[in-house]
Amino acid sequence: MAPRAAIVGGGLSGFVAYLTLRRVGVEDVTVFSPEPDPAAAFRARAAAIRQTHMRSESDGHCLPTSFPGLAVRDAVRRRSVAPAVASLFDRYHPTVERFLDHVGELRRRSGWSPVPKRIERVTPVDGGFDLDGEAFEHVLVATGHPGLCIPEELRGDPRVVHAYEPHDYAESVCVVGAGLAAATEWRNARAAGADVTSVRRREPVHRPLNVPRPFLSKRGLAGFHRLDRRGRAAMLQQMLTPSYPREWETDVRVESHVNGADQIICATGFLRGWQHDPLLAQLDVPAVNGWLELGDDATVPTLTDATRTLALAGVAAQWAYPAADTLMGARYVAHAFARRCRTR
Amino acid sequence: MSYTLRGRLESRLAALAPPVLVAAAVHHWWLIELAGLMAGVVLLLDLVYHRPIAYQPGWAAVPLGLLELGCILLAMRLLGIMAPLRWALVFFAASWLWAQLLGHVLLPLARLSYAEDGGELGVALGAVALAALVLPFAAAGGIYEHNLPPVVRLSAGVHQGPLYIRHRVRLVGERGTIVRGGIVVLHRGVTVSHVHVVGGEYGISVLGVKNVTLDHVTVQGATLDGIHVRHANVHVHDCLVDERGMPDGQGIDVSYGMIQGDSMIDGCTVVGGRDGIVVHGSMGMIEHNTVTATKMTGISLVEMSMGSVAHNHVAGALGIGILCGDHSMCDMDHNTVVGTRPDGTANAMRSGIGLEVEFGAEAELGAHNDLVANPRHLGVFLDSTVFWK
Numbered sequence: 001m002a003p004r005a006a007i008v009g010g011g012l013s014g015f016v017a018y019l020t021l022r023r024v025g026v027e028d029v030t031v032f033s034p035e036p037d038p039a040a041a042f043r044a045r046a047a048a049i050r051q052t053h054m055r056s057e058s059d060g061h062c063l064p065t066s067f068p069g070l071a072v073r074d075a076v077r078r079r080s081v082a083p084a085v086a087s088l089f090d091r092y093h094p095t096v097e098r099f100l101d102h103v104g105e106l107r108r109r110s111g112w113s114p115v116p117k118r119i120e121r122v123t124p125v126d127g128g129f130d131l132d133g134e135a136f137e138h139v140l141v142a143t144g145h146p147g148l149c150i151p152e153e154l155r156g157d158p159r160v161v162h163a164y165e166p167h168d169y170a171e172s173v174c175v176v177g178a179g180l181a182a183a184t185e186w187r188n189a190r191a192a193g194a195d196v197t198s199v200r201r202r203e204p205v206h207r208p209l210n211v212p213r214p215f216l217s218k219r220g221l222a223g224f225h226r227l228d229r230r231g232r233a234a235m236l237q238q239m240l241t242p243s244y245p246r247e248w249e250t251d252v253r254v255e256s257h258v259n260g261a262d263q264i265i266c267a268t269g270f271l272r273g274w275q276h277d278p279l280l281a282q283l284d285v286p287a288v289n290g291w292l293e294l295g296d297d298a299t300v301p302t303l304t305d306a307t308r309t310l311a312l313a314g315v316a317a318q319w320a321y322p323a324a325d326t327l328m329g330a331r332y333v334a335h336a337f338a339r340r341c342r343t344r
Numbered sequence: 345m346s347y348t349l350r351g352r353l354e355s356r357l358a359a360l361a362p363p364v365l366v367a368a369a370v371h372h373w374w375l376i377e378l379a380g381l382m383a384g385v386v387l388l389l390d391l392v393y394h395r396p397i398a399y400q401p402g403w404a405a406v407p408l409g410l411l412e413l414g415c416i417l418l419a420m421r422l423l424g425i426m427a428p429l430r431w432a433l434v435f436f437a438a439s440w441l442w443a444q445l446l447g448h449v450l451l452p453l454a455r456l457s458y459a460e461d462g463g464e465l466g467v468a469l470g471a472v473a474l475a476a477l478v479l480p481f482a483a484a485g486g487i488y489e490h491n492l493p494p495v496v497r498l499s500a501g502v503h504q505g506p507l508y509i510r511h512r513v514r515l516v517g518e519r520g521t522i523v524r525g526g527i528v529v530l531h532r533g534v535t536v537s538h539v540h541v542v543g544g545e546y547g548i549s550v551l552g553v554k555n556v557t558l559d560h561v562t563v564q565g566a567t568l569d570g571i572h573v574r575h576a577n578v579h580v581h582d583c584l585v586d587e588r589g590m591p592d593g594q595g596i597d598v599s600y601g602m603i604q605g606d607s608m609i610d611g612c613t614v615v616g617g618r619d620g621i622v623v624h625g626s627m628g629m630i631e632h633n634t635v636t637a638t639k640m641t642g643i644s645l646v647e648m649s650m651g652s653v654a655h656n657h658v659a660g661a662l663g664i665g666i667l668c669g670d671h672s673m674c675d676m677d678h679n680t681v682v683g684t685r686p687d688g689t690a691n692a693m694r695s696g697i698g699l700e701v702e703f704g705a706e707a708e709l710g711a712h713n714d715l716v717a718n719p720r721h722l723g724v725f726l727d728s729t730v731f732w733k
Contacts, residue, residue, distance in 0.1 A: 020456065059459075066459040067452035088402030213399040218462040219346040220398075328460075335457040 005341045006131055007031045008122070008279065009142035010114040011041055012062060013313040013330040015103070017140050019110055020064040020334035026341045031114035032131065038062075038112065039103040041144060045164040046096045049181055050188050053093040056209070060099070060327045062106055064334065070094045070102060121282060128308045138341045140333070142313035145325070146276035149268045151176065154258065163267040169194045170262035174255075177267035178204045179242025185267050186250040197259060198252045205243035211323040215239070224322065225296045232319070233289040239322050242269065274316055283310075291319045297336035298324070309340040345402075345447075349394045351463025354470045355451065356390055359443035361476030363435065368480035374427040376484055378416075378435060381425060383477065385415050402448065409440045493533060498523070506544060509534050526566070529556050529576075536561055546572035547585070554604055558583060565589070570617070571596040577604040577626075580612060587617030588637070594618045595635065601626035602648070609633060620658070623649045631655050638662065642681070646670045654678050654710075663687035663694030665718060668728075669702045677710025677733065684718040697723040701730055708733060 005026055007014045010033020021029045037043070045051075054060045061070045071087035074094060086092040094102075106112075123130040128137040148162045154176070161167040163181045169192035175185045178200040189196045214220030227235060258264055273290040274280040285300050286293045294312060295301045298320040303310040311317075313333040317324035321332045347355070360383050367379035389412055397404070413436055420427060452458045455465065465473060493512040498521045505525030509515060512531050517523075517539035526544030527536060530551060537559035541547040547563030549572045550556045556576060562584040563570040570585030570593065571578075580596065587593035595614035598607050599622070607628040613635075614620040620635030620642045628651040635642040635658045642658035644667040645651055652675040658665045665681035668674035676699060686696035693702060696719035701707040703726045710733045715721035724730050 024456070064456055065452050067449050090401050214346040217346045217348075217460045218351070218464065219348045222348070332457075332460050335460065338456070 004028045004030065004128075004136045005138040005140070005337075006129075006134075006136040007140045007142055008119045008131065009033055009144060009313075010035055010038055011142060011144045011314070012038055012103070012327065013144065013333070014038065014114075014140070014142040015107070015112065016062050016064070016327065016330035017142060017313060017334040017337055018112060019062060019106065020331070020338045021341060022110060023064040024338045024342050026338065030134070030136070031112070032117050032119045033114035034116055034118050036114060036116070038107060039100055043100060044166075048164050048166050049184050051096050051184065053095055054099050055093070055180065056326060056328070060094070062103055062327065062330075064331065064338075066331075070098065073102070074098065119279065122279060122310065124303050124308075124310075129303075129310060137307065138309040138311075138337070140309075140311045140313055140337050141279060141316070142330075142333075143277055143279055143316070144314050145270035146273075147271045148266075149271045150266050151268060154264060154266060157264060159262065160264045160266060163265050167263075167265070168192070171195060172261040173197070173263045173265060174199055174258050174261035175252075175265045175267055176200070176258065177242065177269070178202060179267065179269065180244040180248065181269065182242075182267035183244040183248040183250060185265050186252045187248075189265070190250065190252075194263075195261075196252045197261060198254045199256070199258055200254065204249075205241055206246040206249070207243040208245050209323075210241075210243055211239050211326075215322055216328050221296075221321070225320075229288050229293065233291060236291060236318060236322055237289070240318070270315070277316065280312070280316055288319070292316055294319045296320055297340075298333045299336070299340070304340075309337065311337045311340070313337075345459060346399045346462055347394070347397075348462035348464060349391075351461060351465075352390045352394060353387065354465045354473060355447055355463040356386060356443075357477050358451065358465060358469065358473035359439070359446050360386070361473050362442060363439040364477050364480050367435075368484060374425060375431075375435065376480075377425045378420070378427045378432055380481060381419055381423065382416055382436065382439065385419055386412050389415065405440075405444055405447075413440075493535070498539060505541070509536075515539065529553060532556070535559060540564070541566070543567075546570075548572070550574070550576045550578050552576055555579075557581075562586070566593055568592060569594055569597045570614070573598040573601060573607065573626075575600050575604060577601050577607045579608045579610075581608070581610040583609075583612040585612065585614045585617070588615055590617060592618065594622065594640075595620045595638070597622045597624065598626050598628055599624035599647075601628075606651075614638070619644055620661070622646070623651060625649060627651055629654075633657070634659075636660055640687075641665070641667045642684075643667070644669065645672045645674050648672055649674075652676070656680070657682075659683055660685065663691075663696065664700045664723075665698045665715075667700045667702070668705045668707045669700070671704040672706075674701070674705065674707045675710075676707055676713060678712045680714040680716070681718060681721075682716045686719055693723065693725050695719060695723075697721070699723070700725070701728040702726050704728060706731070 007017050010031050015038035071083040071092040074083040083092050119131050128135050129139045154160050163185050169189045173189040173194040174197045175182050176199045274292050298311045298317040300310045315325040317333050321329050323329045364379045367375040493514050495514045498517040500518045500520035502522045505523045507527045509529045512533045514535040516537050522540045524542050528549045532553040533555045535557040539561050541563045543565050545568045547566035547570045552575045554577050556578045558580045560582045564586045585595045594617040609630045612633045616637050618640045620638045622644045625647040630653045632655045637660050641664040642661035646669040649672040655678045657680045659682045661684045665684040681698040684696045687694040698715035698718035698721040700723040705728045708731045
């Protein structure tokens, strides 16, 4: 079998992995994705929610190394030290437009051209994996979020729209949820002149970032990885509770149930759990409370050995890296995957 | 950045390596000392930082850098590293800037997972950084060791002197080594240590040579000077000179060494004799000595000498406790002068004065001289000047 690497999924996680593999000299990389634009999903969601700035700081970029991030590039482009200084204080948040330009530029420069195909099945074979008829030694599954989550009781209600779907605002809006998307929709609907109510099961949690910064690197991860299964699941549950920065707080009327508003916006995030992803659902991977139990390098232990690698990226890799659904997380998984592709 | 302890230390080693190499390449001992001190202080501080600073934002480099600078300057002062302040600051600032460049730009570029690995460099880069840091110090140590003079050991027992030292050696006496009749040092860079000298006109003479060290020597019963230094510079520390019962003997006499450089007499005990410690026409530092029961002045800086007299204890001198005379320039502080006695003549300048400045001398006196039970604590005579600190 030829030493080949494949990335299943051409979203931002797959894109970061591709750039990383190219950076470390892995030449034979095949990306499978029906969508050629790695930022397509992000672009649509950001537009739907009218997101103007990236939540993360300059590390929220697609390059394989942490330097130079967008802050430095922005400083050079604008001939101003302000972005770099803001980054030193963790206060640099590039605009979504700037980020999308960055993705577009990298896409052009990197020779990114995914095979327009949706992989239906990952089949372990001797020394690698079969992806719908093609064999690869190392496979990274980066299929992203499995879909938008709409509460069961609201399905079929014609007033319902998900926050990440394109929408305008009616005169009265009921926003369901208590995370960053909900906080954004409170503001958006207010700005559009709507009468806004918030429906939520719990009080909002205020945090600058969902995952505390030490957990973005080895220091915090070492302790996280040492936890037993139950402890790790509990910590993930706690860390991944939807939250938003305190400065996003908006004074809205809170109700316990959806009222008779003209429009119901579900700011309820994504379907949670690997079983919603058809590709992951086929894999024989143990799970704990909805999280796939991966190795610390985001590989599937039962399907990874000295000759082959099956790794997961994005939200499916949170067992290895709590912030796996961020660009930092994409880079973490990509680095680990690149090490295996390069050294084996 | 959330450093692991290993990552913090490895990143620091990588940052320290070039400054250390520069220090090794530039032939100034103070720079090597400063680089070594800097390495020690910042690595120690890294151990302190680790627990309280779980996440270190970029801006923290400025206050932490200032803290490190303060600690280094304090340590320089405490350890007596004679680095020129301006160049020391330039060296630190350049090292700090290099560390920022390395930590924020070069290492993240060179190593994909630098940030997520908490600053760890991996085996190869870490080893290079460690080697680059350690090798210059090891080389400096090796060169220093290589340049040390050969050691000549004097066995225990009595050796008949006088011994003339005409080569650069370290003469080391074993426990119980006694030399009768004195030692004469006639070559630069000689060290004499742990030797007990008995008798002779001069116990140990150092004549016309530089950089001689007398370390833990004792001299007893020399008929003239216990330690006799002429046209030379010496570093005498932790010595004992006993001139009791010697009518013409005196303790330590360093004379005519002005052009040979500073001499230092530190931590010695002188008992009996005429004058205890005399610096005559020389530059010297006389510190942490104990001089008792002399038949004349306890400590003298005379004949256009320049130097400091500090942290000495002089007890029971006759006439004058500590003297700065004959156009000398002296800095005197933290001395204790106790029980100086009048010499019994009508000479007012020897009437049992604790500190005396005479004959055109200039003395800078600190406020911490402890003058006890002297008939007169301070005497200033014959166009002399005293400056109070």
